[in-house]
Amino acid sequence: MRVAINGMGRIGRLIFRRLFNDPAIELVAVNDIMDPQNLLYLLKYDSVYGTFPDELTLAAGNTINGRCPVRVLQNPQPVTLPWKELEVDVVIESSGRFSSRVAAGEHLLAGARKVLLSTTGSDDIPLMIYGFNQAGISKDTDIISPGGCMTNCSVHLLYILNAIGIETAQLHFLHSYTSRQELVDAPHKEYRRGRAAAESIIPVPIDLHHSLERVMPGLKGKLLSLSTRIPVANGAMADFTVQLSREASVQEINKLFRVAAAGEYKGILDYTDEELVSLDYKGNTHSCVVDGSLTSVVGRHLKLIAWFDNEYGFTSRMIDWLHYWKASGF
Numbered sequence: 229m230r231v232a233i234n235g236m237g238r239i240g241r242l243i244f245r246r247l248f249n250d251p252a253i254e255l256v257a258v259n260d261i262m263d264p265q266n267l268l269y270l271l272k273y274d275s276v277y278g279t280f281p282d283e284l285t286l287a288a289g290n291t292i293n294g295r296c297p298v299r300v301l302q303n304p305q306p307v308t309l310p311w312k313e314l315e316v317d318v319v320i321e322s323s324g325r326f327s328s329r330v331a332a333g334e335h336l337l338a339g340a341r342k343v344l345l346s347t348t349g350s351d352d353i354p355l356m357i358y359g360f361n362q363a364g365i366s367k368d369t370d371i372i373s374p375g376g377c378m379t380n381c382s383v384h385l386l387y388i389l390n391a392i393g394i395e396t397a398q399l400h401f402l403h404s405y406t407s408r409q410e411l412v413d414a415p416h417k418e419y420r421r422g423r424a425a426a427e428s429i430i431p432v433p434i435d436l437h438h439s440l441e442r443v444m445p446g447l448k449g450k451l452l453s454l455s456t457r458i459p460v461a462n463g464a465m466a467d468f469t470v471q472l473s474r475e476a477s478v479q480e481i482n483k484l485f486r487v488a489a490a491g492e493y494k495g496i497l498d499y500t501d502e503e504l505v506s507l508d509y510k511g512n513t514h515s516c517v518v519d520g521s522l523t524s525v526v527g528r529h530l531k532l533i534a535w536f537d538n539e540y541g542f543t544s545r546m547i548d549w550l551h552y553w554k555a556s557g558f
């Protein structure tokens with residue numbers, strides 16, 4: 229499978245690092261608007277995940293040495309990218325700029341066979357959460373939205389809890405800051421996103437509940453969501469407050485997740501009773517890790533806490549998608 233990445237930010241670079249030595253995938257090109265030497269530097273040195281152990285050099289023709297040479301492109305317009313010439317099977321669209329069907333479709337017009345977004349795209353792109361509804365893919369599916377990190381965490385938690393029954397749920401995420409905020413106070417159309425990211429606890433509205441209703445229509449009208457950005461560079465904690473349809477004990481709730489983690493959800497969802505903090509989840513490959521030590525109930529009112537690495541966990545699902553696509557012969 230020949231793969232290209234468009235948008236070499238946090239997600240694009242982490243996927244690069246993880247595909248660089250993957251024998252099942254040929255990473256053939258990366259594209260961003262930044263200078264290629266600057267990209268090489270950012271691929272090598274990462275403030276969250278440390279220094280990349282392999283030597284990375286930029287050879288003639290702007291290719292990075294690798295198992296197969298990786299062409300480095302610097303082009304802002306997907307439709308003009310050389311995907312046909314490079315025989316690209318899948319473009320990972322991780323610039324965050326091309327997530328509607330028309331915009332992401334530019335990669336198809338440029339010659340790629342499939343596009344895998346790195347976010348929840350517009351409603352006309354199938355929203356497929358790995359570990360939940362990936363079997364709904366067909367050979368004709370040409371653009372997939374795999375959801376975002378919060379969607380990938382929430383779907384499994386809600387689906388499993390729905391075995392008991394969910395009347396309503398408030399989904400709150402404490403989430404590390406991202407490039408969609410400002411480092412120092414600056415103008416922003418969402419005022420709070422324009423406040424210094426490492427200085428404050430910053431609530432930002434999200435429409436996660438809308439995405440979740442798309443894949444779990446039975447929960448329509450029962451969910452609301454909010455994200456609060458916190459002054460750390462990596463990591464996230466889901467804090468769900470759920471009104472259950474019936475009373476359930478902490479033991480019953482935790483057992484549901486412990487069993488799911490050891491069985492059907494192995495590799496996707498995990499469970500722990502250990503008293504850990506966000507840094508301990510850096511590099512964790514799961515979409516979420518339920519923290520049983522923090523589960524609490526009062527009457528039918530449940531508080532459920534789960535952790536995830538918003539970058540590493542999410543890119544693990546993106547890579548699962550590539551392998552799944554390859555194995556199913558797309």
Ligand SMILES: NC(=O)c1ccc[n+]([C@@H]2O[C@H](COP(=O)([O-])OP(=O)(O)OC[C@H]3O[C@@H](n4cnc5c(N)ncnc54)[C@H](OP(=O)(O)O)[C@@H]3O)[C@@H](O)[C@H]2O)c1
Nearest residue numbers: 235236237238239260261304322323324346347377407538
């Ligand atoms: N970070 C996370 O935790 C996370 C988790 C899950 C999903 N996601 C999603 O993944 C997407 C990317 O997030 P990110 O955190 O990786 O963002 P990011 O660090 O800002 O990366 C985006 C990259 O794309 C580049 N870019 C901008 N315009 C481009 C163009 N026309 N063509 C090619 N590249 C272009 C950006 O350059 P400039 O910086 O110069 O604009 C930047 O290098 C977003 O949709 C986000 O919601 C992020």
